[in-house]
Amino acid sequence: MTAQSYDALLLLSFGGPEGPEDVVPFLENVTRGRGIPRERLAEVGQHYFLFGGKSPINDQNQALIAALETDLAAAGIDLPVYWGNRNWAPYLVDTVRQMAADGRRRVACIATSAYSSWSSCRQYLDNIEAAVAEVPGAPQIDKVRWFAFHPGFVAAVVDRTVEAIEELPAELRDDARLLFVTHSIPTAMNDESGPDGGAYLAQHLEVAAVVAEWVALATGRDRAHELVFCSRSGSPHTPWLEPDVNDRLEELAADGVGAVVLIPVGFVSDHMEVVYDLDTEAMATAAKVGIEARRAGTAGVDPRFVAALRELALTRPIEACPAHCCLPRTKA
Numbered sequence: 319m320t321a322q323s324y325d326a327l328l329l330l331s332f333g334g335p336e337g338p339e340d341v342v343p344f345l346e347n348v349t350r351g352r353g354i355p356r357e358r359l360a361e362v363g364q365h366y367f368l369f370g371g372k373s374p375i376n377d378q379n380q381a382l383i384a385a386l387e388t389d390l391a392a393a394g395i396d397l398p399v400y401w402g403n404r405n406w407a408p409y410l411v412d413t414v415r416q417m418a419a420d421g422r423r424r425v426a427c428i429a430t431s432a433y434s435s436w437s438s439c440r441q442y443l444d445n446i447e448a449a450v451a452e453v454p455g456a457p458q459i460d461k462v463r464w465f466a467f468h469p470g471f472v473a474a475v476v477d478r479t480v481e482a483i484e485e486l487p488a489e490l491r492d493d494a495r496l497l498f499v500t501h502s503i504p505t506a507m508n509d510e511s512g513p514d515g516g517a518y519l520a521q522h523l524e525v526a527a528v529v530a531e532w533v534a535l536a537t538g539r540d541r542a543h544e545l546v547f548c549s550r551s552g553s554p555h556t557p558w559l560e561p562d563v564n565d566r567l568e569e570l571a572a573d574g575v576g577a578v579v580l581i582p583v584g585f586v587s588d589h590m591e592v593v594y595d596l597d598t599e600a601m602a603t604a605a606k607v608g609i610e611a612r613r614a615g616t617a618g619v620d621p622r623f624v625a626a627l628r629e630l631a632l633t634r635p636i637e638a639c640p641a642h643c644c645l646p647r648t649k650a
């Protein structure tokens with residue numbers, strides 16, 4: 319697959335509300351048919367209202383598109399970049415309609431999600447399939463598969479982590495615990511992720527180990543690291559991946575850990591989960607239990623990450639996920 323085979327790029331993302339009146343309809347879009355309890359929705363709505371009803375995700379996607387355009391121009395590649403979302407405007411189906419009207423025939427698609435699982439990969443493939451089926455003359459859309467192992471992503475996370483360590487008081491830096499954080503998902507969804515199951519967790523553990531090793535090389539100091547989770551949803555009776563970041567901070571304080579760096583390795587930019595669940599809630603927990611905490615940045619528009627996305631989009635969509643990847647399996 320060469321760059322010439324594609325006539326457009328598509329950034330496919332989650333979408334988020336732009337103002338207070340958008341919050342409830344957005345949450346309805348996200349949770350339709352997902353059986354999320356009312357109380358959980360009211361709680362998540364409050365997170366958005368705390369930030370004026372506006373999610374940070376849309377501005378971040380526009381910044382990423384601008385960065386991709388700069389990167390493409392620098393690489394001498396002349397391709398338009400489109401944007402579509404799963405849950406809010408611009409909706410994917412409208413973008414597909416626009417691409418068809420513009421005569422696009424073959425589109426390379428980057429989703430803003432780096433790992434396997436139904437939520438982070440297969441659901442986007444389903445969204446593409448549904449949108450293409452709805453639009454006469456829709457282009458073929460090839461989605462880049464999960465990409466968390468790409469060195470451009472890893473390098474950005476390493477640098478953001480080193481920067482966060484340097485923000486800690488000097489006497490606490492050497493023994494700071496590295497807490498890699500990602501979105502919790504139901505354990506059943508993890509069991510079904512990837513071609514053989516368990517890929518969501520396995521990919522995160524691998525990225526965390528590699529980043530911790532590069533950070534040790536960069537700082538001349540080995541630090542203990544672990545993976546924790548945020549943003550648990552669903553019914554309290556359904557098992558989700560644990561431990562929760564807040565519970566773990568309490569345990570670490572009891573064990574005498576004085577400093578942590580929170581590394582939101584599951585998110586490619588500072589989504590609501592990062593600015594609320596980590597910067598607001600987990601930071602308050604850390605303060606309460608007497609732990610010095612700093613939050614590492616996300617890959618965002620780091621030029622190495624942007625170049626990685628361009629490279630993946632133009633050379634890799636051909637390595638599609640296997641047909642059964644991230645789909646619910648027949649239970650034994």
Ligand SMILES: CC1=C(CCC(=O)O)c2cc3nc(cc4[nH]c(cc5[nH]c(cc1n2)c(C)c5CCC(=O)O)c(CCC(=O)O)c4C)C(CCC(=O)O)=C3C
Pocket residue numbers: 332333334335345348349352354358359362373374375430431432435437438501502503504549550551552584588589590591
């Ligand atoms: C793995 C994963 C990612 C990472 C991969 C990726 O990025 O795609 C992710 C991203 C995001 N999730 C987001 C927001 C929400 N997710 C929800 C609900 C859920 N997420 C789940 C999983 C994930 N979600 C799951 C299993 C549910 C339960 C419902 C279901 O089974 O499908 C709900 C409903 C309320 C609640 O239940 O919390 C909201 C509002 C936003 C936008 C943030 C912003 O505005 O900045 C983003 C980027």
Ligand SMILES: [Fe+2]
Pocket residue numbers: 501
């Ligand atoms: Fe989510």
